[in-house]
Structures are given as C-alpha cells and as structure tokens.
Amino acid sequence: MSAAKKSSPKVLLIGFGNVGHKLLEIFSKEKNKFPNLSFFDPRFVGIFTKSHGALVNKSGLDLKTALRNFSRRNKFSSNHQDFSKLSSMEAVKKLNYNTLIELSTLSINEKGEPSVTYVREALKRGKNVVTANKGPAAFAFKELTELAAKNNCKFLYESAVMDGAPVFNLFRNDLKGCKITEVSGILNSTTNFILSKMEEGETLENSINEAQGLGFAEANPDYDIEGWDATAKITILANNLMGAAITPLDVEREGIRDITFTQIQNAIERGYRLKLVCRAWYKDKKLQTRVSIEEVPSDHLFSTVNGSGSILRVETDLIHPLTIAQEKSDLYDTAYGVINDLLTTIS
Amino acid sequence: MSAAKKSSPKVLLIGFGNVGHKLLEIFSKEKNKFPNLSFFDPRFVGIFTKSHGALVNKSGLDLKTALRNFSRRNKFSSNHQDFSKLSSMEAVKKLNYNTLIELSTLSINEKGEPSVTYVREALKRGKNVVTANKGPAAFAFKELTELAAKNNCKFLYESAVMDGAPVFNLFRNDLKGCKITEVSGILNSTTNFILSKMEEGETLENSINEAQGLGFAEANPDYDIEGWDATAKITILANNLMGAAITPLDVEREGIRDITFTQIQNAIERGYRLKLVCRAWYKDKKLQTRVSIEEVPSDHLFSTVNGSGSILRVETDLIHPLTIAQEKSDLYDTAYGVINDLLTTIS
Secondary structure (H helix, E strand, O other), rough: OOOOOEOOOOOEOOOOOHHHHHHHHHOOOOOHHOOHHOOOOOOOEEEEEEOEEEEEOOOOHHHHHHHHHHHHHHOOOOOOOOOOOHHHHHHHOOOOOEEEOOOOOOOHHHHHHHHHHHHHHHHHHHOEEEOOOHHHHOOOEEEHHHHEEEEEEOOOOOOOOOOOOOHHHHHHHOOOOOOEEEEEEEOHHHHHHHHHHHHHOOOOOHHHHHHHHHOOOOHHHHHHHHHHHHHHHHHHHHHHOOOOOHHHHHHHHHOOOOOHHHHOOOOOOOOOOEEEEEEEEEOEEEEEEEEEEEEEOOHHHHHHHHOEEEEEEEEEEEOOOOEEOOOOOOOHHHHHHHHHHHHOOOE | OOOOOOOOOOOEEEEOHHHHHHHHHHHHHHHHHHHOOOOOOOOOOEEOOOOOEEEEOOOOOOOOEEEEHHHOOOOOOOOOOEOOOOOOHHHHHHHOOEEEEOOOOOOOOOOOOOHHHHHHHHHHOOOOOOEEHHHHHHOHHHHHHHHHHHHOOOOOOHHHOOOOOOOOHHHOOOOOOOOEEEEEEEEHHHHHHHHHHHOOOOHHHHHHHHHHHHOOOOOOOOHOOOOOOHHHHHHHHHHHHOOOOOOHHHOEOOOOOOHHHHHHHHHHOEEEEEEEEEEEEEEEEEEEEEEEEEEEEEEEEEEEOOOHHHHEEEOOOOOOOOEEEEEOOOHHHHHHHHHHHHHHOOO
C-alpha cells in the first residue's frame, strides 16, 4: 500500500475483553511495531464495558491511561476524569463517532442480543459498524446488511470467522463473477484442539480444561463443544457467500461431546482424522448447512489443521476449489480483523 | 455481488492460444453455464495471433464465428469479413478499446518482449491492461505500475501467479495495514507433477513427457525444469507484495534437472517430500529471493500439493501466516483470472 495521509476516524468501542485490550495496545504502546499502520490513528471517543464502567472523551481517550486505569481493579475507576455513567445503548445512540466497534460475545439463547440492537441503532444513524461478534451477522444478517446499504454505511465482521484472515474480502469481493456452490471448513479452534489431544490419548474433560487454560475456548465452553460457535460461523458464511438468510438455529448441528477414543483410533487406523467440519452446499438446488464430525483423509488439507489453526474451502462454478488456511491464531489475529475492517471504512 | 447493469467494455486480445480460446468460449457458447457473468458482455474489437492472422471489428467480433473460422485451419482465414492486416503493435497503438488482454507467452531471453512493449504502449494511451503473461510484471514492474498510476488506468495480472486464484487482491489489497515479511510457495505445476511422478519411481524424462501430454507444461519445457517459470512468479510476488524492483535474472535459481530417485526416496524415508519452492524473505533487512528444492515435512501444507495444484504462504508483521491453496488448475482457471481482472477494470 502506498503511503497514505494520516487518518483519524472517531470510534466507539463496546466490549472490553481480551480483544479490546489488544486493540488498544496495538494503537498505543505497540504502535511502533507495525510500520504500515503508522498513518492510522483512530480516536477512541468511548470505551464501554458490560459492567465495569465506561470512559468517554469526545476528542479521543488517552489509550495508555485507559489501559492502566482498567488494569488496576479490572474496571474503570469512577475517579477517572473521563468516567461516564452512560449506558452502552445510550452511547450508541447519542455519542458522536464514525464507527462502532462491537466486541461483546456471542449469545445463542438471546439470539445475538444485545449486540444486534447496538448494531442496528448505529446503522440507523448511518454509522459504520465493525464487529468481531458472530451474533449480528448470524441472527440478523439480511436486516442489518440492507440497513447498511440503505444508509450508505458499512457493516463489517471479518473477525467473526477465521479471525484476521480476510475471508469475506477474499471469497465475496475477489472472486468476481463466480457463483459459490459449496463452502466447508474447520472453524472452531477449541474442538479441533480437543480432537487433536484425544488422538494422543487425552480424555475429553482434560482436553477441555487444557484449551481453557490456553485461553482459546469460547466464554461458554458449551458453545464450542456442542457446535454452536461453528454453526454461527457457517451461518454467516452461507448468508454472506451463498445468499442465504438463515440463523444458527437452522443449521443441522453435531458437537463432539460423545466422541470416544476408540472412534478416533479406529479412524486413524484407516488413514483418517476426525474433524468437526462446517459445511454449506446445495442439494436439489436447496441450500443445506451442517456442522458435524467428518472423517478427513490424513493427506487432505483439512488434516493439516492443528491447535488454534483454521481452514476454509470454497467451490465455485467457474474455478477449481480454493482453500485458505490460518496456521495459528491469537489475540493479534482477532484484533487485526477489526483493524482491517476499520481500514475498509476509510478506504 | 448484487445484480449489476449490463457492462460491455471493448477489449483487444493479443495472443490466441488455449487460454484465449477458452476465454472466447466462456463468453459465447458457454455463457449460460455461469449465472454471475450474465451481466458482463465484453466486446472483442480485435483478436491478434502471433503468425496466424487477425480479426478486427470496431463494434465487436462475433465470437462463435471467430472460433469456428480459426478451428478450420488453425488460423484466421483471409476471406473472413473482419480479417485484418494490422500488426499486433499497430492494433495496440491505433484501435479503439478500453482494455488490452495480453496472452502471449513468457520470454526470458527477450526479457519479456514483445509483451512489455505492448503493455507499455497501451498504458501510455490510458488503456487498461490485463495479462496472463508473467513477462511484463516480471521484467518491467516498476515502470509499468507507475505508468498505469500516472495515466489513471489499470495494470492487472492475477493469472500470472496461481492462475485464477486472486492472490494479489488477497495479499495486497485485503491485508490492509500488514507488512508482508516472507512469501513462499509451490507455483510451478509441471515440476511439482514431475516430482510426484518420480516419487512413484518414474524417470525424469518420462515424467516430463507425461506432463507435456497432459498439456500443463510451459511452451518451452526448460522454463519449467530449469526453474525460470518459478523465478518469474516469485519476482512478481516480491515486486508486488514486498516492494522489490527485481527481474527473474536477480533470483537465485535451482531447477530439478539433477534430482535423482535416490534423493527423493531418502527424503521420504525421513518423513519429507522434495518440492521446488519459491521464496522471498528478508535477511539483515535485505530482500532475498530464491527458487530451490526444499525438503518439506510430509504433514506440512506444502506436502498436500499434487499435480496441477499450487500453494502460496505469506508471513506478516501483524497476523499469523496465511496460506492459499488451489487444488487443481486448468484452462478455466487461467481464463477466469483474466475475467476477474476484466471485472476489476469496470468496478
């Protein structure tokens, strides 16, 4: 990319967990590590947590101070000069910002709320939205996409699937003229990690604990184990890439709770690995979606995915199948997906 | 992509081999196979071959007639109502078109000529250029890129590396804010096919013959075997993604001519496969480029690439490595890369 002029959009951040922290660190104390971000200097006009306070400053918060303040008691201090008593919803509706960054976590029972409402209210005001949360695009894809188009603003969610890997840019924008006929992938790191551990003889329970210890399980581990996180991801892919209008509740779903060591060993002996695969395809011209355990040949691309890696394969009517793989993912990758979307809002 | 208005840019085609034929077929007798191309109807105002005649029609040639006419004697008949005695160079300089599609073949000894000159002359006139030929971007990248920017037109070459896989769109445009620190890949199908065959005990010579029989060897097989095709590809990647200004002559180069069955077997016994790998990376802040035989662990992504497949891996300063893989490639993939670029010229 050629040298660009300094750009300083005003952003409102809702959700301040690990990804939110990493995002602020990248734009403050780690800024010098990334030369191609030097032109980009977003102003955070508000940071809102679920129940640990909020900061607001219409000219932009001092990020280092905000991080330091929060780290002391794991909440924002009411003594902070920018402390705010606004609710997240009030902030979305009233503050002056260019882009809402929505980083709260997926809720299946609440059908993506309250995130769906945050996103809707921001888009209604013509504000861009960038979210790493799967809820909005999984539960209200059509409504929110149409609202963004109508109000000439952007609704972006690259981080929701494969973290920083730009899968929507790649498969939606870069495959011009192709019709996507099938999508499949290994998109949930926790179950993939657990299945790898179980191949080595570890129990399901111990593997879950280890995944949580390493910090890459979902907030609610059932969302991983029961396949909900994976259904949300294939829902977004089917909606975005294949013109569907479904929610995670429409996806045929199998988790890994009942997998046994014997099943895994049996597959390996026959030259296969068991993987939790997300899939969307056409059958008799009707779109099908499924998350299920599949036997993958050991020399297949999908068998190379271990640990926190992920992979996505797309078939089209025009070119041979393309696959994008991410070897490993951590907070930088999710935060980067948000940054990439932010850069899309100014391009 | 949402339904778009009919678009009919005027294109001039230079080079009418297998890819050129497939391109015309897709826009004529195969048109109904690809619903997402229905809005797109390029007008071919000229088709120029190296030494088998040319057709020109300022309103657009009838593609079915052109294909039929050529197929009769493997050249355009001077009786065809649109037969032209212009040279390719005159056509580039004089005809009225929006985009030059340049499909002639790579020439190393001539340093990309005459293609470089065709492209330069078109860009000088402010015409877009789409080329599947590696020559222009490998031998005159900086000049042609700057010329296109100055004249506000496009210089595109997605088909030059990994055929239809949109690698430049993905790694240059979609990884906003990232600095690419290393690129590696298996990018020459012929040598990859030959190495796979040799693993099965076939000789080098027989494997070359088989690759040629299957139609995916370069026009000059030495370009594959000696690594020239691969050096041209890593050159373009280094120029486009890493800011280099090199030519294939600057790349450290090793071919597969001297590989023996014993070496291959020896590697397999130790859990590796031999692959001809293209690589660009920094050493002491200086960009290095190389095409060489590398030992790849058998559970590595690169080991899954067989036959006409290819793969490209990118490291960045910000996110973990991303890899894009194409399982298989034929004329549709190369023609699609051209179509994708054509669609970029109108977007």
